[in-house]
Amino acid sequence: MSIEAKIAGDIEVRTREELFINIQPIQVAGRLTPEAMKALIAYGDGYSVCDWCRKPFRLDCIKKPPIDKFHKEIAEFLGMDVARAVPGARRGFQAVANTLVEKGDTVVMSSLAHYTEFLAVEAAGGIVKEIPPNEKNIVTGEATAEKIEKVKAETGKLPKLIMIDHFDYSLGNEHDVYGIGKVAKEYDIPFLYNGAYTVGVMPVDGKKIGADFIVGSGHKSFASPAPSGILATTKEWAERVFRKSSMKGDLTGRVFEAKEVEMLGCTLMGANMIAMMASFPAIKERVKHWDEEIKKINYFLEEFLRIEGNKVVSEMPRKHTLTKVDTIESFHKIAKTHKRKGWFLSDELKKRKIVGMFFGATKTWKLNTYGLTWNQIEYLTKAFIEIAEKYNIPHTLAKKVEKERKL
Amino acid sequence: MSIEAKIAGDIEVRTREELFINIQPIQVAGRLTPEAMKALIAYGDGYSVCDWCRKPFRLDCIKKPPIDKFHKEIAEFLGMDVARAVPGARRGFQAVANTLVEKGDTVVMSSLAHYTEFLAVEAAGGIVKEIPPNEKNIVTGEATAEKIEKVKAETGKLPKLIMIDHFDYSLGNEHDVYGIGKVAKEYDIPFLYNGAYTVGVMPVDGKKIGADFIVGSGHKSFASPAPSGILATTKEWAERVFRKSSMKGDLTGRVFEAKEVEMLGCTLMGANMIAMMASFPAIKERVKHWDEEIKKINYFLEEFLRIEGNKVVSEMPRKHTLTKVDTIESFHKIAKTHKRKGWFLSDELKKRKIVGMFFGATKTWKLNTYGLTWNQIEYLTKAFIEIAEKYNIPHTLAKKVEKERKL
Numbered sequence: 071m072s073i074e075a076k077i078a079g080d081i082e083v084r085t086r087e088e089l090f091i092n093i094q095p096i097q098v099a100g101r102l103t104p105e106a107m108k109a110l111i112a113y114g115d116g117y118s119v120c121d122w123c124r125k126p127f128r129l130d131c132i133k134k135p136p137i138d139k140f141h142k143e144i145a146e147f148l149g150m151d152v153a154r155a156v157p158g159a160r161r162g163f164q165a166v167a168n169t170l171v172e173k174g175d176t177v178v179m180s181s182l183a184h185y186t187e188f189l190a191v192e193a194a195g196g197i198v199k200e201i202p203p204n205e206k207n208i209v210t211g212e213a214t215a216e217k218i219e220k221v222k223a224e225t226g227k228l229p230k231l232i233m234i235d236h237f238d239y240s241l242g243n244e245h246d247v248y249g250i251g252k253v254a255k256e257y258d259i260p261f262l263y264n265g266a267y268t269v270g271v272m273p274v275d276g277k278k279i280g281a282d283f284i285v286g287s288g289h290k291s292f293a294s295p296a297p298s299g300i301l302a303t304t305k306e307w308a309e310r311v312f313r314k315s316s317m318k319g320d321l322t323g324r325v326f327e328a329k330e331v332e333m334l335g336c337t338l339m340g341a342n343m344i345a346m347m348a349s350f351p352a353i354k355e356r357v358k359h360w361d362e363e364i365k366k367i368n369y370f371l372e373e374f375l376r377i378e379g380n381k382v383v384s385e386m387p388r389k390h391t392l393t394k395v396d397t398i399e400s401f402h403k404i405a406k407t408h409k410r411k412g413w414f415l416s417d418e419l420k421k422r423k424i425v426g427m428f429f430g431a432t433k434t435w436k437l438n439t440y441g442l443t444w445n446q447i448e449y450l451t452k453a454f455i456e457i458a459e460k461y462n463i464p465h466t467l468a469k470k471v472e473k474e475r476k477l
Numbered sequence: 478m479s480i481e482a483k484i485a486g487d488i489e490v491r492t493r494e495e496l497f498i499n500i501q502p503i504q505v506a507g508r509l510t511p512e513a514m515k516a517l518i519a520y521g522d523g524y525s526v527c528d529w530c531r532k533p534f535r536l537d538c539i540k541k542p543p544i545d546k547f548h549k550e551i552a553e554f555l556g557m558d559v560a561r562a563v564p565g566a567r568r569g570f571q572a573v574a575n576t577l578v579e580k581g582d583t584v585v586m587s588s589l590a591h592y593t594e595f596l597a598v599e600a601a602g603g604i605v606k607e608i609p610p611n612e613k614n615i616v617t618g619e620a621t622a623e624k625i626e627k628v629k630a631e632t633g634k635l636p637k638l639i640m641i642d643h644f645d646y647s648l649g650n651e652h653d654v655y656g657i658g659k660v661a662k663e664y665d666i667p668f669l670y671n672g673a674y675t676v677g678v679m680p681v682d683g684k685k686i687g688a689d690f691i692v693g694s695g696h697k698s699f700a701s702p703a704p705s706g707i708l709a710t711t712k713e714w715a716e717r718v719f720r721k722s723s724m725k726g727d728l729t730g731r732v733f734e735a736k737e738v739e740m741l742g743c744t745l746m747g748a749n750m751i752a753m754m755a756s757f758p759a760i761k762e763r764v765k766h767w768d769e770e771i772k773k774i775n776y777f778l779e780e781f782l783r784i785e786g787n788k789v790v791s792e793m794p795r796k797h798t799l800t801k802v803d804t805i806e807s808f809h810k811i812a813k814t815h816k817r818k819g820w821f822l823s824d825e826l827k828k829r830k831i832v833g834m835f836f837g838a839t840k841t842w843k844l845n846t847y848g849l850t851w852n853q854i855e856y857l858t859k860a861f862i863e864i865a866e867k868y869n870i871p872h873t874l875a876k877k878v879e880k881e882r883k884l
Contacts, residue, residue: 077519078512078755081542084519086528100523105485110517110748112484112491116507116696116703121493135488157564157704160741168600181726185733189741192724193575200728289523289747296523296747297564297704317599319588321607326592334567334596340696340703341517342749348485 086425091446094426095392095436096239099271099291105348106293113344120339126328129336129343130154140347147354148265148284149275150302152312154330155288155338155346159266162285162301163190165332166262167231169311171196175230176221180209180245182238187264191233199229206385207241209234211249218257232259236274237267241384242392242436251280260307266290267392269300270353271440272360282307288342293349298342366447367391367439373451378464379403383434391440402432404461415457422453493832498853501833502799502843503646506678506698512755513700520751527746533735536743536750537561547754554761555672555691556682557709561719561737562695562745562753566673569692569708570597572739573669574638576718578603582637583628587616587652589645594671598640606636613792614648616641618656625664639666643681644674648791649799649843658687667714673697674799676707677760678847679767689714695749700756705749773854774798774846780858785871786810790841798847809839811868822864829860 075083086092087101102110113119113135122134130141145153156162163186171177173195179187181200191198201217203209214232221229232254236247247263254261262283268274269286270293276284288298303311312333315326329335338346367388374380379399384390401415408414412430419427428435439447458465482490493499494508509517520526520542529541537548552560563569570593578584580602586594588607598605608624610616621639628636639661643654654670661668669690675681676693677700683691695705710718719740722733736742745753774795781787786806791797808822815821819837826834835842846854865872 077515077751078758079543080546081516081751081755083515084522084525084528084542086525087522094524094527097522097524097527102521102523107518107521108484108490109488110521110702111514114509114514114517114702114752115491115494115504116509116701117501117504118491118493118703120501120504121491135491136486139487157568158741158746161564164741181729185722185736186741188724188726188733189722189736189738192722193738193741198724198726200726202728294523295517295521295749296525297745297749315592315596315599317595317605319595319605319607321609322588326595329592329596331596331600334565334571334593334600338704339565342702342704344484344488345521347488351485 090420090423090425091442091450092426093424093437093439093442093450095438096290097426098391098438098440099293100287100289100296101293101441102295102345103293103349103352105352106295106345109344109348110295110341113341116340118340119343128328128330129339135344135347137343137347140350144300144350145302148269148286148300148302149277149279150281150284151305152308153300153302154312154333155343156299156301156333157338157342158297159264159285159287159290159299160186160190161297161337162283162299163187163233163262163264164193165301165311166283166285167191167194167196169313169332170230170260172230176225176227177231177233178214178217178221178229179233180235180238182207182209182240182243182245183233183235184239184264184266187233187235196230203243203245207243208385209245209250211246211253214250215253215257218253218259228257229259231262233262233264235264235266237390237392239267239392241394242267242388242390242438243385244389247279247281254282255280267390271357271363271391273357276302283311288346292346292353294346295342298338298346363391363440364388366442366444367393370439370447370451371395373467374454376466376470377454377458378466392436392438394434394436396434398433400458400463401461404463405432418457418460419453422456424450424453497827497830497832498849498857499833500831500844500846500849500857502845503697504833505798505845505847506700507694507696507703508700508848509702509752510700510756510759512759513702513752516751516755517702517748520748523747525747526750535735535737536746542751542754544750544754547757551707551757552709555676555693555707555709556684556686557688557691558712559715559719560707560709561740562750563706563708563740564745564749565704566671566692566694566697566706567593567597568704568744569690569706570594570640570669570671571600572708572718573690573692574598574601574603576720576739577637577667579637583632583634584638584640585621585624585628585636586640587642587645589614589616589647589650589652590640590642591646591671591673594640594642603637610650610652614650615792616652616657618653618660621657622660622664625660625666635664636666638669640669640671642671642673644797644799646674646799648801649674649795649797649845650792651796654686654688661689662687674797678764678770678798680764683709690718695753699753699760701753702749705745705753770798770847771795773849773851774800777846777854777858778802780874781861783873783877784861784865785873799843799845801841801843803841805840807865807870808868811870812839825864825867826860829863831857831860
């Protein structure tokens with residue numbers, strides 16, 4: 071019988087990051103920094119950030135702890151003018167969609183767009199039209215322009231908004247945000263850059279991209295607890311998306327002139343706010359080393375592809391650590407006759423203290439090596455080769471080693 | 478020179494709850510339980526709750542940790558059918574307003590309503606109309622019916638929604654939610670019960686109240702980190718406010734049929750979700766002892782009123798621990814000539830390790846004694862008497878003690 075620690079009732083203590091190498095596609099860049107963990111411990115209590123709240127009584131104006139400073143710095147960090155912390159990237163999409171989209175308006179986005187972009191437009195009463203990727207599964211400026219023309223021809227109106235994921239959630243492919251930024255300017259349509267997979271792991275410069283809005287995710291890529299995120303914009307758009315309340319009480323005459331309607335006043339209070347701030351110095355440093363992360367995923371895949379039948383579905387070479395692989399002709403063949411079916415691969419990895427691939431998957435599945443050390447990458451590589459050997463799947467590693475010996 | 482611990486950069490460690498007696502009006506019922514703190518430590522990492530996410534891939538369906546069970550139990554706990562965790566009460570207001578309110582529609586709410594209710598209606602394009610409180614600063618069912626009639630007469634339409642705070646943020650007075658529940662039924666207008674100051678501190682039974690929606694705040698009254706909250710509703714309304722996505726990708730044909738539009742899919746992920754769950758057993762216990770909390774505030778105020786000039790602005794006897802007091806004729810008189818002006822009172826309290834009143838206030842100000850022990854209540858009481866004595870403000874405590882001696 072195993073003794074499992076419980077937090078309360080039947081809530082188990084989570085130990086995935088302590089006991090395993092985690093390659094879960096959406097978890098790895100949201101692991102807390104030690105500073106963020108300290109922030110949680112010190113600022114966990116509900117309204118912890120309100121100790122020194124003074125006029126105008128709004129989160130982003132609080133000076134102690136220095137929330138106001140963080141808001142200025144994060145805007146600058148993203149090459150934008152104004153930023154607000156929000157409870158998740160989706161709340162950033164919602165604020166922009168609810169500001170710009172009226173009932174029946176069209177929004178164009180990639181056919182690889184994240185579902186939360188769909189929902190934000192749907193909640194605002196808008197209609198999503200998808201831009202097709204090219205044969206390499208890349209959405210280009212050209213395809214965006216074509217879709218805009220199509221919408222114009224069909225509805226007589228231009229789309230109200232372009233929303234594009236720099237790297238998509240499905241393949242982790244890089245889409246042509248610079249080209250799309252230009253197209254957006256040409257058509258004078260506001261452009262929302264979805265940086266859920268970029269803001270916090272690689273440098274992002276909104277000015278260079280030509281983005282009107284940048285949305286980032288704290289829990290996905292900014293080493294922060296959920297829910298947390300960032301919505302950044304230009305001076306011009308800030309006036310609209312961060313517009314102040316103009317509603318007046320008919321009896322009391324009261325107004326809330328300092329409160330921003332789409333933010334519903336204060337947004338990301340408490341521990342999550344301070345954790346983002348606490349992780350920020352480490353974030354500023356780590357985005358400088360994105361190239362090293364890219365080297366690691368490409369090295370891993372080079373080795374992974376030595377296993378006969380293994381394929382990579384994402385674009386190659388990788389420009390992102392999030393990657394979709396195809397093991398239909400390798401591990402899936404084993405799964406077909408294994409008594410544990412597809413679970414055998416998860417079992418084998420777990421035995422080797424590796425978790426995070428979708429349990430039971432052996433056809434196409436995603437992994438993310440962000441933040442692994444070179445030693446861990448090497449270990450991960452060897453684990454897959456070992457499993458292949460155990461199940462008699464041929465691989466060319468032997469040849470590689472042989473070749474190296476000869477040199 | 479003092480040595481101050483820093484989390485990162487210039488973010489100080491927060492020690493208010495460790496070193497002081499805190500009477501801050503909105504902070505006290507949002508202090509974490511030890512179990513919630515454990516949850517933050519174990520589930521701090523971004524997408525920590527997604528380890529065991531399976532079809533239909535939605536937060537409230539996750540079985541491990543038992544998020545699905547919590548959702549069922551919290552609905553039952555509130556006498557409702559369906560509940561969702563949300564990132565703050567305001568996101569609950571927003572979901573309901575965005576579902577029910579079309580551009581130009583009217584929503585009636587108390588003239589003591591919280592600003593976030595205003596903003597939620599404004600964001601949805603609606604118009605707020607205020608219900609006046611009676612001479613005792615209580616909003617009644619009768620006044621609500623009158624306002625509904627007025628709106629009908631003026632606009633030719635009934636309001637789309639009634640939003641009422643059970644206890645308001647300003648005075649902590651109890652409003653006639655039972656009477657208003659009946660009026661709502663009579664007019665067949667949905668009724669949103671704002672339990673930001675009740676859910677998590679006192680028993681709340683939505684069925685008994687006749688509420689169609691109940692909104693609670695995790696960080697205000699549920700011993701949880703910010704942002705966190707609850708939106709609960711009936712089976713009938715759940716179909717609308719938790720309606721599933723029906724948007725279809727025009728190229729891919731993809732649909733997200735499991736995702737709830739107003740929730741934007743998953744809502745309150747990560748540490749905040751697990752912290753609410755971890756605090757829930759303690760919450761279920763503590764709501765049973767609300768009467769003891771009421772005894773404490775009334776005892777404190779009885780003593781506080783022995784200081785000549787001190788008044789209570791909130792209804793008396795108190796039915797809530799959040800209370801507004803008036804010290805214009807006592808401490809404010811001292812402030813007028815004190816070199817530290819209004820700050821003298823905060824200074825004196827802080828010297829006695831009491832914080833949380835608005836710094837510098839000596840006219841009317843709020844305090845909240847929720848969660849203080851009887852010893853702390855006694856200490857707080859004596860602190861005010863001591864300060865009164867120091868500044869030669871008369872008080873009748875001596876007489877009370879004399880009287881007790883005689884008995």
